Amino acid sequence: MTEPAPETVDLKAQRRVAGLRLVTGLVQGLLLFGLVHAADHRLWPATSPVLFMALAAGVFFTPFVVLAGLSTMRLGRLAIWKLVAFAVAAGLTGDAANAARLQYSSEGMWPNGVVVYAVAALLFIGHHLVQPAEMERRPIARFTTYFDETWKHGVQLALSILFTGAFWLLLVLASALFSMIGVDAIKKLIERAWFGFPATAVMFAAAVQLTDVRAGLVRGVRTVSLTLLAWLLPLMALIAAGFLATLPFQGLALLWATKKAAALLLTAAAALIVLTNAAYQDGTEQPPKVLAWAARIAGLLLAPITILAAYAIWLRVDQYGFTPDRVYGGACVIVAAGYAVGYAIAALKPGAWMKPLEATNIAMAFVAIAVLLALFTPLADPARLSVNSQVARLEAGKVKPEAFDFEFLRLRSGQRGVKAIEALEKHADPAIARAARAAPKTWQEAADRRAAARENPIFANANKAALKKIQMLPAGQVLPADFAAQFTAVGAPLLSGCSLGSDSWCIGTLVQVDGAGDPELLMSSGYDIVIHRRDETGRWREYGQVSLSSCPTYNIRDVFAAGQLKPLPSSLPDLEIAGQRHHMTLGQTGCERREPPEAKLAPPPGKPRGKSVNLLAVTP
Structure with a gap:
């Protein structure tokens, strides 16, 4: 990689750029504080969550474009690009919030989720297509310019984050030191949002300026980083080649059994792409032969790894359909496939070493932007x-x-x-x-169900054992599938109506008890009859119980088998006592009474109690 020729230092221009960067940081910090204040006090724009999240994304991301482009882009073009960046950040985030793909609450309405990473990637890639083209005053810049600016800003970003973190560590240290001697002013200051946000943004902007005017320092860090990464390429190529060579002997079953094959394969593909670029750099220097051959091998290995990743995602989609993660995985495969084709051509084409890699990188930057825009707009939502x-x-x-x-x-x-x-x-x-x-209709309900599952994991297993005992009578009746699924799910309540004893038995039958809707499920283990019915949501609930006589004249199993159960109208009215409804039941005088056992059932949901209460007659 060749070093650029020394440039004449324009101190006046440096001061102007430094001032604009510091002002940009200050404005960003103040705007962020304003948004925090609005969210805390429920003021506009926090009264509109969608608008708030869109503005928050625009205020957070747009200044990075300005900080990066101030020293190299014409101010008019930079202003246009800034407006485009703001529109992209705010528009994509607002659309995601409007579609409720982002979750927010009264405690915090800040953008979150995968859309935040997508906006960051879009603006980073987009800026490093726009700025080099603006520097060279043409639509597509030379690859060396793309390489130089992209890696320069990557290093600047890392150094600026470290600088800002060190600034806050010093403030925390100062707070601790002064607090020991009874001075809490610094502690109170750094806890204030009106100080924290502007101070952080200004210090980050100052770090960008310091690294920008010390270009030699940034290039030195970049050169060392790329050199270290480049020498990891032979190892990564060996790992990938060994994996692919071993796969025919081990088979694909073990790979699919991990349930994360696609993610691991795409990660391996990304590592090959990054390390190959670290070895190639700007293409102006021929690397050592070890790196040159490793880059060619990596370019050829990228294709089979990408094909395996695509096949893994296709299998899951074919078996279980699309999920958001599988859609994102498919998008990554599209991008990886473009790199695989271009790098394979670069590895095989004679002439200048890996020269087609340059065109591939530039083309795939545009493809990545198109894919990201499709994913976060209705086109490929x-x-x-x-x-x-x-x-x-x-x-x-x-x-x-x-x-x-x-x-x-x-x-x-x-x-x-x-x-x-x-x-x-x-x-x-x-x-x-x-x-x-x-x-579940709310996040809280879903969380409660999962909590119940963690607290009562044994119930599902107990229910499975009980359900295996159930003999549906008369012959031909079948236990409802949704009943079995509900009570065997993790976190299900303990099933009533079937004894859990190892030597016990359980019978069930479907009978229309309340005269409307689907038949109820009656279950018994010989002591009583428990009645289950579906509620208005479709979930099975315990509806009522019938206590069997202590000295019955019938065998309950024979009764179920013969279908000798039918509902009867209530024979006794309800009694109101001091404004409260009470239910009367028939008295039991002992075994001398040979009347069929009767019991009241709770009225079905939505019906007034006492007006349509049934008795269940067991006819011997």
Whole structure:
């Protein structure tokens, strides 16, 4: 890599740039403080979460573009690029918030999630396409300029973050020292948001300026970093070659069993790309032969690794449909595939060493921007693709309603998922509709269910043992599938109606008890009858119990087998005592009474108690 010729120092221009950078940092800090103050006191724009998150993203990201471009870009062009950067940051974040792909609460409405990383990547890549082109006054700059500016700003960013962190460490140290002698002024100062945000932004801007005027220092750090990374390339190439050579003997089953094969393979592909670029640098110098051959081998290994990653994602999508993570993984495969083709051509093409790598890097920067914009706009919205895929699988019968992840639709896929589950709640298939209505409706409800699962993990196993005992009578009746799925799920409550004893038995039957809706499930282990019914959400609940006579004249198993159970209207009215409703029950005088055992059932949800209460008659 050749060093640029020394430039004449323009002190006046340096002072102007330094002033603009410090002002930029100060303005950013004050704006961030203003947003914090608005959020804390529920003032505009915090009264509109979508607007607040969009402005927060724009205020946070846009100044980095200004700080990086002040020393090399014309102010007019920089101003235009700043407006574009603000529009991208605010627009993508606002769209994600509006679609509820970002979660926010009264405690904090700051942008979060994958969209934040996407905006950062978009602006970093975009800036290093814009600035070099502006420096050379042409649409596409030379590769050496792209390389120099990109790695320079990468090192500057790391050094500036370290400098700002050191600044705060010194303030904390000063606070501790003065606090020991009873002076709390510094401690109180650094705890104030009106000081913290402006001070942090100004110090970061100062660090950018200091590293910019000490270009030799930055280039030195960059050269050392790239040299160290470059000599890791032979090791990475050896690892990748060894992995691919061993794979035919071990088979793909072990790879797929990890359930993270695609992520690991894409990480390996990214390592090969980064280390190859560290060895190539700006392409002006021929590296040692070891690095030259390692780069060619890495360029050829990238293709099979990318193909394996694509196959791993395709298998999961084919089996389980799209999820946001699989959509993001597919996008990464598209980018990796572009690099794989370009680097393979560079490795095989005769002539200047790996020269096609330069065109590949520039082209893939534009491809990466296009992919990111597609992912975070309606064009290839992962939530939309995932919701459509999962609902299609459910309606096609590829996944049963009791095994479907309705929580994903309602809570983790934004407005599209909410609309989808609302439609499923009215689905023509009653099993789908019931399961959709039974899904958690809030994050708190979902958390409570998971907490219950952690606290009562033994119930699901106990229920599984109890359900295996159930003999459905009369012959031909089948235990409802959603009942079994509900009580065998982790965190399910303990099933009532079936004894857990090792020598016990359990019988069940479906009987229409309240005269409306689906039949109820009656279960008994010989002591009493427990009645389960679906509530308005489709989940099974204990509806009531019938206590059997201590001296019955019938065998309950024979009764279930013969279907000798039918509901009867209530024979006794309710009694109001001091404004409260009480239920009367028939007295029991002992075994001399040979009347069929009777018991009241709780009224179905939505019906007034005492007006439609049934008795269950067991007819011998």
